[in-house]
Amino acid sequence: MDNNVKTDLSIVLSGEAGQGIQTLERLLMKMFKLSGRYVFSYSEFMSRIRGGNNSTEIRVSAQRVDSFLNRIDIFVPFGYGSMERFQERITGDTIIIGDQVFIEDRYRGSGNTVIGIPFLEIAKEFGGKTYINLVVMGFFAGLFGIKKDNVRDQVRTQFSRLAADVIEKNIKALEKGIEVGSEIAQTGTIEIPPKASRDVSEELLISGTEIIALGGIAGGCNFVSSYPMSPSTDVLVNFAKYSEKFNIVVEQAEDEICAVNMAIASWYAGGRAMVTTSGGGFALMTEGLSLAGAIESPLVIHVGQRPGPATGMPTRTEQGDLLFALFSGHGEFPRIIYAPGNYSQGFYLTRRAFYMADKYQVPVIILTDQFFLDSYGTVPMLNVDNSMSENIIIETDPGYRRYQITESGISPRGIPGYGTGTVCLDSDEHDEGGYITEDFAVRVAQVNKRMKKLQSMGPDSIPPDLYGPDDYRCIVVSWGSTLNAILEAIATSGRSDIALLHYSQVYPLHDDTKKYLEKAQFAAIVENNYTSQFGTLIRMHMGFEFNKKILKYNGMPFSVEELAKEFKKFV
Amino acid sequence: MNSVFDFDRPIDMAWCPGCGNYDIIKSVKGALDDLKIPRERIVMVSGIGQAAKLPQYINVSFFNGLHGRSLPAATAIKASNPRLTVVVVSGDGCTYGEGGNHFLAALRRNPDITNLVHDNMVYGLTKGQASPTSRRGFTTPVQINGVYLEPFNPVAIAVAMNASFVARAFSGDVGKTKEIIKKAIMHKGYSLVDILHPCVTFNRVNSFSWYKSNTYYLDEEYDPSNRDEALKKSIETEKIPLGVIYVNSGNKTFEENLIPYKSSDTPLYLRKLDINKLRKIIDEHIK
Numbered sequence: 001m002d003n004n005v006k007t008d009l010s011i012v013l014s015g016e017a018g019q020g021i022q023t024l025e026r027l028l029m030k031m032f033k034l035s036g037r038y039v040f041s042y043s044e045f046m047s048r049i050r051g052g053n054n055s056t057e058i059r060v061s062a063q064r065v066d067s068f069l070n071r072i073d074i075f076v077p078f079g080y081g082s083m084e085r086f087q088e089r090i091t092g093d094t095i096i097i098g099d100q101v102f103i104e105d106r107y108r109g110s111g112n113t114v115i116g117i118p119f120l121e122i123a124k125e126f127g128g129k130t131y132i133n134l135v136v137m138g139f140f141a142g143l144f145g146i147k148k149d150n151v152r153d154q155v156r157t158q159f160s161r162l163a164a165d166v167i168e169k170n171i172k173a174l175e176k177g178i179e180v181g182s183e184i185a186q187t188g189t190i191e192i193p194p195k196a197s198r199d200v201s202e203e204l205l206i207s208g209t210e211i212i213a214l215g216g217i218a219g220g221c222n223f224v225s226s227y228p229m230s231p232s233t234d235v236l237v238n239f240a241k242y243s244e245k246f247n248i249v250v251e252q253a254e255d256e257i258c259a260v261n262m263a264i265a266s267w268y269a270g271g272r273a274m275v276t277t278s279g280g281g282f283a284l285m286t287e288g289l290s291l292a293g294a295i296e297s298p299l300v301i302h303v304g305q306r307p308g309p310a311t312g313m314p315t316r317t318e319q320g321d322l323l324f325a326l327f328s329g330h331g332e333f334p335r336i337i338y339a340p341g342n343y344s345q346g347f348y349l350t351r352r353a354f355y356m357a358d359k360y361q362v363p364v365i366i367l368t369d370q371f372f373l374d375s376y377g378t379v380p381m382l383n384v385d386n387s388m389s390e391n392i393i394i395e396t397d398p399g400y401r402r403y404q405i406t407e408s409g410i411s412p413r414g415i416p417g418y419g420t421g422t423v424c425l426d427s428d429e430h431d432e433g434g435y436i437t438e439d440f441a442v443r444v445a446q447v448n449k450r451m452k453k454l455q456s457m458g459p460d461s462i463p464p465d466l467y468g469p470d471d472y473r474c475i476v477v478s479w480g481s482t483l484n485a486i487l488e489a490i491a492t493s494g495r496s497d498i499a500l501l502h503y504s505q506v507y508p509l510h511d512d513t514k515k516y517l518e519k520a521q522f523a524a525i526v527e528n529n530y531t532s533q534f535g536t537l538i539r540m541h542m543g544f545e546f547n548k549k550i551l552k553y554n555g556m557p558f559s560v561e562e563l564a565k566e567f568k569k570f571v
Numbered sequence: 572m573n574s575v576f577d578f579d580r581p582i583d584m585a586w587c588p589g590c591g592n593y594d595i596i597k598s599v600k601g602a603l604d605d606l607k608i609p610r611e612r613i614v615m616v617s618g619i620g621q622a623a624k625l626p627q628y629i630n631v632s633f634f635n636g637l638h639g640r641s642l643p644a645a646t647a648i649k650a651s652n653p654r655l656t657v658v659v660v661s662g663d664g665c666t667y668g669e670g671g672n673h674f675l676a677a678l679r680r681n682p683d684i685t686n687l688v689h690d691n692m693v694y695g696l697t698k699g700q701a702s703p704t705s706r707r708g709f710t711t712p713v714q715i716n717g718v719y720l721e722p723f724n725p726v727a728i729a730v731a732m733n734a735s736f737v738a739r740a741f742s743g744d745v746g747k748t749k750e751i752i753k754k755a756i757m758h759k760g761y762s763l764v765d766i767l768h769p770c771v772t773f774n775r776v777n778s779f780s781w782y783k784s785n786t787y788y789l790d791e792e793y794d795p796s797n798r799d800e801a802l803k804k805s806i807e808t809e810k811i812p813l814g815v816i817y818v819n820s821g822n823k824t825f826e827e828n829l830i831p832y833k834s835s836d837t838p839l840y841l842r843k844l845d846i847n848k849l850r851k852i853i854d855e856h857i858k
Contacts, residue, residue: 204856217849222831222839223651225643245848247831249650254676258643261636265644268634269614271651291637382853389844415840416614416632416648417655426627426635429617435627436585436635517692565780 015078138177213238215350219388232304260288295335316555341483396421409452468499512525591768622689639669699773735760742768
């Protein structure tokens with residue numbers, strides 16, 4: 001770990017809800033990124049509007065970083081009790097910076113470096129405690145030796161909507177912060193990570209919720225109906241933000257049942273619709289999911305997982321809904337489940353979800369989680385074109401039959417109002433025309449047709465990604481948001497015999513799975529849940545048993561260190 | 572009488588002989604014929620139940636979805652292609668019971684759709700349980716000592732919510748019902764037509780003759796734009812008033828409020844993603 005400190009700094013800001021920590025986080029992230037470094041942050045908060053304790057961990061690094069680190073290099077408390085929940089993570093190496101009143105006594109004379117800076121007093125000098133964000137931002141600018149002009153420009157741009165005199169007050173607060181930060185920098189107490197050797201100016205700085213929304217837009221999404229639910233709400237908010245630019249219908253539904261039925265009906269009428277929710281909301285959508293299966297409707301569902309059962313821990317993270325997503329909805333019908341491991345995958349898979357849903361006329365579920373959604377960081381430039389944004393529909397003629405039996409199981413999709421035919425669909429079992437039937441032969445033909453699509457979509461299946469040596473001895477299997485932490489943990493574990501097999505498409509399970517697993521002498525699975533749901537899925541398909549299950553279900557994501565510790569123990 | 576919405580093949584209808592639904596479908600087809608709406612521009616939406624099978628028997632496009640969920644579906648269809656004429660047909664159980672929350676939301680959203688509710692005060696397809704509009708004292712195999720819940724009054728709720736168009740009809744009067752349905756379809760905004768009709772199999776109380784003697788038509792002088800009067804009429808339950816009870820043309824429709832239709836009613840399927848705009852948004856994240 002120690003050889004890492006030089007290139008990678010981890011800063012934790014901790015305070016109460018409503019204090020503006022998120023604003024400060026965004027300011028700092030942008031500033032560090034503009035200074036030529038990679039950044040990544042993860043916010044964790046209590047489920048409340050004011051008070052409690054919220055924190056954000058910002059990693060600033062010369063190399064790409066995009067996972068949660070247990071280690072805290074700099075801790076900044078913003079209120080009484082800000083340090084309480086961090087006792088285990090604040091070690092002797094952690095430098096504590098901030099207002100003396102917020103620093104707990106136990107850290108004085110304890111070997112910790114404590115740098116008392118009256119951020120609050122300084123802020124008040126400039127007109128009030130709200131200026132604290134600018135003072136602290138300035139402090140870090142000074143500490144990192146970032147060009148004053150650049151930071152000033154950033155503040156002027158980001159605050160351009162404010163009155164000129166307010167902006168100037170902010171600049172004054174910023175400059176004072178820079179002065180204080182520069183003084184600390186001269187003491188050499190804190191080692192600052194160098195700039196990245198690679199150019200980060202072409203990297204995007206973006207949040208997990210926004211990447212999902214932009215992926216949807218790239219997939220041609222023009223209809224979003226949803227009911228707010230943590231941690232997925234900000235995906236809805238981002239769609240609303242872009243609705244005027246891209247002419248998107250964004251509707252807050254009265255409940256999730258309405259949301260999913262609206263989305264399905266929008267596809268029927270030629271829209272490209274998506275819903276975004278979390279486990280509890282998705283539970284309400286499952287009858288709608290089954291409807292999509294019955295009427296062979298395209299449908300894109302984003303599920304931002306959080307710990308359950310029931311209300312669980314609304315603002316925390318878990319991967320507990322994989323098997324629920326897989327088995328949800330009554331009756332038998334094909335579906336696709338994606339689980340992006342990083343932001344690039346989040347973007348491209350959401351875009352692809354629209355294409356696959358349309359092409360195969362099936363529901364596609366995108367599983368993320370609170371860790372993925374409430375993270376914020378740098379991602380390589382995204383390439384877009386119109387290849388996945390256009391409707392795959394036909395103009396109907398008078399003889400049109402929506403459920404025509406075909407070799408592939410896919411019937412050409414018509415929509416009402418485009419052509420001279422009628423487009424009839426029924427949640428009852430139906431004949432090729434869409435009319436209700438109780439004819440057993442027709443029933444069998446329609447079931448066979450629907451299920452055939454599982455095979456037809458095979459060539460469009462995304463194989464798992466193998467990271468690490470081809471001649472691995474140990475293999476780690478994972479899915480979704482654990483990707484980055486595992487990669488960083490393997491790198492820091494010093495083990496060169498471990499490879500990671502990561503699934504961004506978790507269902508249908510890719511045929512290559514067997515080949516990869518049988519080659520390993522030791523196989524472990526890493527999941528943010530109690531029962532190892534993906535392990536269960538693999539066992540169902542091929543009877544494979546993992547040697548080791550690394551599971552976490554306390555509501556927090558895996559840290560790099562705890563994974564590295566486990567990997568080192570591999571035999 | 573022949574209708575352009577008839578099939579050129581025999582169809583097997585799942586309704587009981589003598590069911591009020593046969594009269595309602597005559598009124599619906601008659602209204603669509605009279606209005607000369609192009610067949611390919613009509614979409615009928617329904618939930619589940621005997622009433623909800625009606626779209627199967629009219630030669631138009633239809634979306635027969637889930638029990639209680641016809642209104643979200645219809646709202647989204649209209650919101651995805653405002654050029655379609657969307658008519659929802661379902662029963663009292665589907666619309667006011669299972670779909671009650673969506674009924675309230677439809678009143679608030681005001682999509683330009685027509686909602687025909689076959690109201691026979693009983694669950695037919697599940698064989699005779701109480702519906703939200705069943706009268707107190709109505710006994711069924713489940714409500715063995717009679718219904719003790721206050722009957723749901725959709726018309727009063729709709730007027731109270733300042734709905735766009737509220738009417739009540741009686742299926743036995745095919746001609747008058749047709750005229751009410753025509754007005755509802757022509758009206759811009761959410762139009763509710765609660766259609767009273769007998770269930771010949773499971774409701775022996777509210778029969779054809781019961782409706783005949785317990786309803787009356789609003790007279791010529793009645794002004795449906797007067798909300799106070801409409802509220803009064805909507806809570807009359809001894810003798811039930813029939814006709815257009817309330818009209819409020821003051822509110823914008825749901826679609827008119829939606830961002831994509833501020834300047835044009837072009838359906839979503841005729842629009843394309845502006846990829847350059849998306850590139851620009853992505854680029855903004857590097858600065």
